[in-house]
Amino acid sequence: MNQAINVEQLNSALSSLRTVRSNVSLVFETLSNGLRADHGEDGKDKFLMELQELLYIVSNNLRDLEQTVNALPIPVPFNLGNTTYLSQETTQDRQALYTQLVNSYKWTDKIHEYSSFAQTLLSQNSLKRSYINSGSTKRRGKLQSNHNVAPLQVDNVINNIDRSYNDMKITISRPFASNAVVSINLSHVLKAVVAFKGLLMEWVMVKGYGETLDLWTESRHHVFRKVTESAHAAMLHFYSPTLPELAVRSFMTWLHSYVNLFSDPCKKCGCHLHHTSLLPPAWRDFRTLEPFHDECKQ
Amino acid sequence: MKRGKATIICEVKNGSYSQYPVPENKTGTYVIELLTKRILALGASQQGQFLVDCESYLSHPQMGTTKTVHILHNSEQPASVFSILESGTKNIHVIADGLFDLLMMKLSQHYTSKKQTKIESKGPRFELGDFCVKLGSVTMNQNFKGILVEVEYRPCVMANAVWGLLREFLQGLLGPTVPVQPTQHLMSRMNEIYTPIDTIYQYLEHFSAYRKVTGMRNN
Structure with missing residues (x-):
């Protein structure tokens, strides 16, 4: 309510400012035009009268403006975080950034709201074709954001998983503010990097043992590009925003089954290499964790 | 490379x-x-x-028991020279850069090349x-x-x-x-x-x- 009044006052202050400006420009316009034909013989006096009248109006307007401005409450400074520095930006084409920033903030806010609605709807109507039955029905209504979890809690979850495997080493780093980027060393077989947003997995990249790990470049080996593909599928399969911890744990169990990527043959055809793709079985069943070739998994 | x-x-x-x-x-x-x-x-x-090639050198009898040094090159590692010294049961290897070949030439007094067994x-x-x-x-x-x-x-x-x-x-x-x-x-x-x-x-x-x-x- 208080805010609504503020807006009205602000509007009237702004409109009186506008009146002052337009009237002042009128004064200058009249002055620059000088004597005109319609001032007649006694032009000089009439001109001065007109000018005086205009100046009088301006001073009146100015008084109005002062009144309205004084009536405005002094605003409490907003805490804008890093965005305050945007005002100090000198490059011309970056000055418009603030509006974009506000817009994108609004968008994310909306997306967050809609996705939480969508999530509740989807968990009520089971459209999932996979056999994981989300146990969220019991916990419905408890809407909490898993995008924004304290770093300590994330560390705890991941460290717990790390401790349960001997041959899988998980290290956490935070190169981008508070979100964890987790790198996984699975025996001498593969390396993976997983980007987290809160407790939700956002991105996975799998690479070979001797390769350098980063989030975006793909492995130079075909087999690890295939495994990355499977890992993306698994990440989406295990995704469950209501039970994020379970999702992370299931994903890690699944990823751990790649420890025998090169040594175990495909469960269906019994061969190491598929005859056309010449790849080892780079797919692991989500439930049984058995190795299959991509082409044999149906 | x-x-x-x-x-x-x-x-x-x-x-x-x-x-x-x-x-x-x-x-x-x-x-x-x-x-x-x-x-x-x-x-x-x-x-x-x-190309993988191998040349073997025998140490001079004056230096005691005869030892064999094998010098190998592999085109996959073109800047390296691999040398393996056979000494009884144990083999010792050294990986060096291209200059090692010249060093072996300097050592020709002590190690003689068995030219006829150069194999590739x-x-x-x-x-x-x-x-x-x-x-x-x-x-x-x-x-x-x-x-x-x-x-x-x-x-x-x-x-x-x-x-x-x-x-x-x-x-x-x-x-x-x-x-x-x-x-x-x-x-x-x-x-x-x-x-x-x-x-x-x-x-x-x-x-x-x-x-x-x-x-x-x-x-």
């Missing part, structure tokens, strides 16, 4: 070598052509040539998915001795884990009857991380076996 001394750092490499028996009354070139046709049919692309394996090099296949014909003093097939599976660094897969690949290429056995050196390194020197040891083992074979077939 410049690697220099960095070759000591283990690489993503894995090799398996197989001695391919040349059928009677067929030349080595015939077999190489046959295998080339097979591997191209699998969808491989040829990526240049390769060279031929086409193919890439097929994650595999790298090299079909080498082995020659000693311009005399054809046999064929060595090298298969490298680059994603894996442990011989033990990938052995079954490599055998399947090799038997698919050469035929199911060809026995694929790891060399003695590789047997002892099955659970270690594979490095380029392991490739060199395997070649040396095969080369030594060829040298012992007296009967030569000229092709």
Whole structure:
């Protein structure tokens, strides 16, 4: 309510400012035009009268403006975080950034709201074709954001998983503010990097043992590009925003089954290499964790 | 490709070598052509040539018990020279850069080269998915001795884990009857991380076996 009044006052202050400006420009316009034909013989006096009248109006307007401005409450400074520095930006084409920033903030806010609605709807109507039955029905209504979890809690979850495997080493780093980027060393077989947003997995990249790990470049080996593909599928399969911890744990169990990527043959055809793709079985069943070739998994 | 001394750092490499028996009354070139046709049919692309050579030096009798030093080059690591000193039961290897060859020339008073046993394996090099296949014909003093097939599976660094897969690949290429056995050196390194020197040891083992074979077939 208080805010609504503020807006009205602000509007009237702004409109009186506008009146002052337009009237002042009128004064200058009249002055620059000088004597005109319609001032007649006694032009000089009439001109001065007109000018005086205009100046009088301006001073009146100015008084109005002062009144309205004084009536405005002094605003409490907003805490804008890093965005305050945007005002100090000198490059011309970056000055418009603030509006974009506000817009994108609004968008994310909306997306967050809609996705939480969508999530509740989807968990009520089971459209999932996979056999994981989300146990969220019991916990419905408890809407909490898993995008924004304290770093300590994330560390705890991941460290717990790390401790349960001997041959899988998980290290956490935070190169981008508070979100964890987790790198996984699975025996001498593969390396993976997983980007987290809160407790939700956002991105996975799998690479070979001797390769350098980063989030975006793909492995130079075909087999690890295939495994990355499977890992993306698994990440989406295990995704469950209501039970994020379970999702992370299931994903890690699944990823751990790649420890025998090169040594175990495909469960269906019994061969190491598929005859056309010449790849080892780079797919692991989500439930049984058995190795299959991509082409044999149906 | 410049690697220099960095070759000591283990690489993503894995090799398996197989001695391919040349059928009677067929030349080595015939077999190489046959295998080339097979591997191209699998969808491989040829990526240049390769060469592995080996020269052996004997220490001068005045220095005590005679020792043998093998100097090997591999075109996969063009900036490195691999040397293996045989001393009784234990082999000692040193990986150095190209200047090592000149050093051996300086040492010619103490180590004499056995020129007539200079042996090399060279031929086409193919890439097929994650595999790298090299079909080498082995020659000693311009005399054809046999064929060595090298298969490298680059994603894996442990011989033990990938052995079954490599055998399947090799038997698919050469035929199911060809026995694929790891060399003695590789047997002892099955659970270690594979490095380029392991490739060199395997070649040396095969080369030594060829040298012992007296009967030569000229092709």
